[in-house]
Amino acid sequence: MMLPKYVQIYEVGPRDGLQNESQVIATSVKIELIERLANAGFTHVEATSFVSPKAVPQMADHAEVMAGIKRKKSVVYPVLVPNVRGMEAALKAGAQTVAVFAAASESFSLKNINCSIKESFARFTPIMEMAQKASVPVRGYVSCVVGCPYEGDIAPSAVAKVASTLYEAGCYEISLGDTIGVGTPEQVCSMLEAVIKVVPAEHLALHFHDTHGRALENIRVGLKMGIQVIDASVAGLGGCPYAPGASGNVASESVLSMLHELGIKTGIDLADVIDIGQFISSHLGRLPNTQTTHS
Numbered sequence: 001m002m003l004p005k006y007v008q009i010y011e012v013g014p015r016d017g018l019q020n021e022s023q024v025i026a027t028s029v030k031i032e033l034i035e036r037l038a039n040a041g042f043t044h045v046e047a048t049s050f051v052s053p054k055a056v057p058q059m060a061d062h063a064e065v066m067a068g069i070k071r072k073k074s075v076v077y078p079v080l081v082p083n084v085r086g087m088e089a090a091l092k093a094g095a096q097t098v099a100v101f102a103a104a105s106e107s108f109s110l111k112n113i114n115c116s117i118k119e120s121f122a123r124f125t126p127i128m129e130m131a132q133k134a135s136v137p138v139r140g141y142v143s144c145v146v147g148c149p150y151e152g153d154i155a156p157s158a159v160a161k162v163a164s165t166l167y168e169a170g171c172y173e174i175s176l177g178d179t180i181g182v183g184t185p186e187q188v189c190s191m192l193e194a195v196i197k198v199v200p201a202e203h204l205a206l207h208f209h210d211t212h213g214r215a216l217e218n219i220r221v222g223l224k225m226g227i228q229v230i231d232a233s234v235a236g237l238g239g240c241p242y243a244p245g246a247s248g249n250v251a252s253e254s255v256l257s258m259l260h261e262l263g264i265k266t267g268i269d270l271a272d273v274i275d276i277g278q279f280i281s282s283h284l285g286r287l288p289n290t291q292t293t294h295s
Helices: 013-017 027-039 062-068 084-092 106-113 117-134 156-169 185-196 215-224 252-261 270-284
Strands: 008-011 098-103 138-143 173-178 204-208 229-232
Touching: 008 252, 013 027, 027 062, 027 270, 062 084, 084 117, 098 106, 098 117, 098 156, 106 117, 117 138, 117 156, 138 156, 156 173, 156 185, 173 185, 173 229, 185 204, 185 215, 204 215, 215 252, 229 252, 252 270
Parallel strands: 008 229, 098 138, 138 173, 173 204, 204 229
Antiparallel strands: none
C-alpha cells in the first residue's frame, strides 16, 4: 500500500509524557505546554488524566489544567478517565473527548488497573453510557500489543479481541500501544493484520515507545498498512509506572522529521515543536530525547 498523504499526530506529552515524572511540574507550565503545542499545529493534544491523585500525583491538578487552558476551536483536548468517578470529574471540567484504556495482557491489566481484561470492559460500560448521553467521543487505548513485561510476547489474536471489543462498545478510535517498546516490524505487521480484520484501519492509531530504537521503523510499517494517526510525545517524554523498563514515547519531533522527509503532510511546525521540547525539558532538568533524522 502507498504511504498516506496526510498523517495526524496525536500529541500525548502533557498526559502520558508527564504522568511518570516524579518531579511535580507546575500547573502553569503544563498549561503553557498545552497551549504552545496547540499553536504549533497539533489538532489533538491530550491534556491530563482524571485519575486518583494517590495513583498518579502528577495529574492531581487535572481540573485546574482544564480550567486554565485557552482552548482553540480547531483543537481537541482529550483526557484519560479510568472509572465513573473520573468521567464525572472530566465532564464537570468541560472535557469534550475522553479516553479509556485496556490491555491485551491479563498480567498487565491486573498490575495496571487491578482487574482482569474482562472486568475492565465491565468498567467501561457506564463510562460509554455517560459519554453517549453527553455526546462526548471516546477513544480506546490497548496496552502491550506486541509484548508484556510480565508475559513476554502477546498473540495478535488477543490484541484483535480487545481492540474489537472497544470498537464495538463505541470507541471512535483504537490506539495500539507497544507499551515497553519491544516490537519488531515483523511483529507489528502480524499484529496489525489481525486487528485490521476486525477494526478498519481508519479507526486505528499507533502508540509506540522507543525502548529499542525501532519506533520509527515500526510506524512506517503501520503507515504502509493504512494507519494515519500516530501518537507521539514532545521531547520523547513518558514511560509507564506499571511497565518496568519502558522508555519514553516516540518523540513528536522524531516522527514529524520522518514524515516530512517522506513528503507526508502534518500541518505542524517542526521548528516550533523542537522549541517546545526544549522548553519542557528545561523544566525537567534534562535534554529532549529525540531523533530529528532517521535511517
